[in-house]
Amino acid sequence: MADTGARLVDVDCLTKAFGSVAAVNGVSFHVNRGEVLGFLGPNGAGKSTTMKMITGYLSPTSGTARIGGADVRTEPRAVKSRIGYLPEGAPLYGDMTPEAYLDFSARIRGLKGDDRQRRVRDVIARLQLEEVLHRRIETLSKGFKRRLGLAQALVHDPEVLILDEPTDGLDPNQKHAVRKLIAEIKTDKAIVISTHLLEEVDAICDRAIIIDHGVLVGEGTPAELRARAENHNAVALALPMQNGAKAAKVIGAMPEIARVVPTASGNMMTLIAYPKDHVFAADIVAARLRSEGIDFHELHTEAGRLDLVFRQLTIQRQVA
Ligand SMILES: Nc1ncnc2c1ncn2[C@@H]1O[C@H](COP(=O)(O)OP(=O)(O)OP(=O)(O)O)[C@@H](O)[C@H]1O
Numbered sequence: 001m002a003d004t005g006a007r008l009v010d011v012d013c014l015t016k017a018f019g020s021v022a023a024v025n026g027v028s029f030h031v032n033r034g035e036v037l038g039f040l041g042p043n044g045a046g047k048s049t050t051m052k053m054i055t056g057y058l059s060p061t062s063g064t065a066r067i068g069g070a071d072v073r074t075e076p077r078a079v080k081s082r083i084g085y086l087p088e089g090a091p092l093y094g095d096m097t098p099e100a101y102l103d104f105s106a107r108i109r110g111l112k113g114d115d116r117q118r119r120v121r122d123v124i125a126r127l128q129l130e131e132v133l134h135r136r137i138e139t140l141s142k143g144f145k146r147r148l149g150l151a152q153a154l155v156h157d158p159e160v161l162i163l164d165e166p167t168d169g170l171d172p173n174q175k176h177a178v179r180k181l182i183a184e185i186k187t188d189k190a191i192v193i194s195t196h197l198l199e200e201v202d203a204i205c206d207r208a209i210i211i212d213h214g215v216l217v218g219e220g221t222p223a224e225l226r227a228r229a230e231n232h233n234a235v236a237l238a239l240p241m242q243n244g245a246k247a248a249k250v251i252g253a254m255p256e257i258a259r260v261v262p263t264a265s266g267n268m269m270t271l272i273a274y275p276k277d278h279v280f281a282a283d284i285v286a287a288r289l290r291s292e293g294i295d296f297h298e299l300h301t302e303a304g305r306l307d308l309v310f311r312q313l314t315i316q317r318q319v320a
């Protein structure tokens with residue numbers, strides 16, 4: 001990865017109040033060149049509002065956002081030329097054709113002549129827009145509108161991409177194609193993508209942040225976030241029903257194990273053993289069962305589920 005030290009996006013204590021409600025409340029993060037940052041949070045958490053402030057479409061109540069060192073508020077022109085933005089929802093200009101829209105988008109980014117034509121052709125090919133080029137945008141399907149929005153964000157080959165739910169409304173093949181595209185272009189860019197699809201975090205994000213009610217509640221690599229899941233390092237094992245009760249008793253008595261949850265399915269029993277402090281315990285659980293002469297079919301360690309982490313970090317706050 002080239003030059004990962006370069007901090008292309010630097011967000012410091014960004015806040016946006018709508019009346020008395022703080023939609024975004026003191027959010028800070030950064031993204032380096034070569035990195036894809038996932039931006040997660042429940043509906044209404046403040047993701048789109050944050051993205052609008054980073055891209056200069058909404059002015060912050062307080063705090064700063066810098067793109068390649070340029071302050072969004074005081075150097076908007078420098079920022080606009082370095083940033084590509086896919087807003088949520090459909091593109092504007094429903095009367096235009098995609099071809100005219102992309103040409104227009106390239107023009108307002110200062111691209112000229114052959115260079116402009118080359119860039120427009122390039123994004124048309126990358127986003128597979130050939131078949132809809134001459135239709136009116138408002139008649140396109142949701143997926144094509146989304147891809148057109150992405151093409152518009154990429155047309156000037158910006159260093160920073162802010163993509164608000166880029167794969168929303170795409171079919172599985174197109175989701176895959178867009179994720180592949182992001183992986184291909186990320187080397188020399190800093191990319192922020194908001195998403196509700198946690199598998200997307202695994203597929204393309206180097207790090208993720210989670211916000212809730214405008215406040216940052218979690219941050220880390222996918223592996224680091226998983227390590228915070230309730231079931232991180234839980235030992236799952238399957239065994240014949242008649243061995244279940246004894247196994248649960250033996251494992252539950254081990255000093256390293258906090259609790260055991262049994263589930264019956266058919267003539268099999270599944271046990272999930274949760275180690276204290278999430279320590280790795282698969283080897284000692286297996287050794288203990290063998291020493292007791294208890295047969296089991298399968299034993300594996302849970303990595304931890306991102307959806308559990310998401311819920312732990314966001315639902316608890318709502319209840320609290
Ligand atoms: N222009 C506005 N005026 C008043 N309130 C607004 C405005 N824009 C957003 N909000 C409020 O700010 C909060 C954050 O909204 P935002 O659209 O940023 O959330 P989000 O995380 O993008 O949600 P989603 O996952 O549904 O896209 C919400 O409570 C929303 O109603």
Ligand SMILES: [Mg+2]
Pocket residue numbers: 047048049088164
């Ligand atoms: Mg949003």
